Amino acid sequence: MKKIILSLAIVASVLTSCKETKKEKIEVKEAVEVEVNVAELNNVDVAASVLNWKGNKPTGSHNGTVALKSGGLLIEDGKLTQGQFIIDMNTITNLDMKGSEGTEKIVGHLNSADFFDVAVYPLSKFVITKVETVEGKLVVTGNLNIKDVTKSVTIPATLSTENGVSTFKSEAFNINRADFNIKYKSKSFFKDLKDKFVDDLVEISFEVKTK
Incomplete structure (x- = not known):
């Protein structure tokens, strides 16, 4: 069975706008190497899966989604053991201003070199490296890759199966965009911004369903 070494990711980092959020960012560590059998993991229903994002600045917030390009969940004896999600950064959407001219402006800015530089980095990735159960809840560690940076993060999540479809769903969690070189x-990175700053913390949650 052919295996490849992946450095990983998800995304979801997305930004722009809102007040300082009260949530603390999750701890970020150096990425971990993990062996993933890609053939076995190609079972994610990308049409039914989504990454949600929310960004903040002093005058308000914006939120939207990013679609998956591919991925998979490996579930053995009803337990999640491995996973891989590849995020298509070209699919960033804005929801709070949907239907207005502001939506196109926000999405264009997120796609630009100011934020995710999608022309250079069209994909983000998240690969699960460790799954634990703590007090009845899943604690999932994985490599999150955004732009040219990969870090290990640990997030709370749930796994459920109904009618043969498994759903991996994270609780909302914050990442610090500065950890991924989004300046x-x-x-x-900058002093004396006063109230002209964009919050470093970006809230992410995702729901991934199998086919």
């Missing part, structure tokens, strides 16, 4: 109006 636009970030207090981590």
Whole structure:
């Protein structure tokens, strides 16, 4: 069975806008190497799966989605053991201003070099490296790749199966975009921004369904 070494990811990092959020960011560590059998993992229903994002700045917030390009969940004896999600950054959408001219402007800015530089980095990835059960809840560690940076993150999640379809769903969690070298109006890189900053913390959640 052919195996390849993947450095990983998801995404979901997405940004722009809102007040300082009260949630703490999740801990970010160095990426871990993991062996994933890609053939076995190609079972994600990308049409039914989604990454949700929310970004903040002092004057408000914006939220939207990003679609998956491919991926898979390996479930053995009813337990999640491995997973891989490839995120198509060209599918970033904005929902809070849907139907207005502002939507196109926000999406264009997110796609630009100020944020995700989608022309250069069209994909983000998340690959599960470890799954634990703590007090009855899943604690999932994985390599998150955004742009040219890959970090290991640990997030709370659930796994359910109904009518043969398994759903892997994360709770909302925050990442710090500065950890992934996204600098636009970030207090981590620029001083004296006053109220012209964009919050470093980006809220992400995702729901991944099998075929």
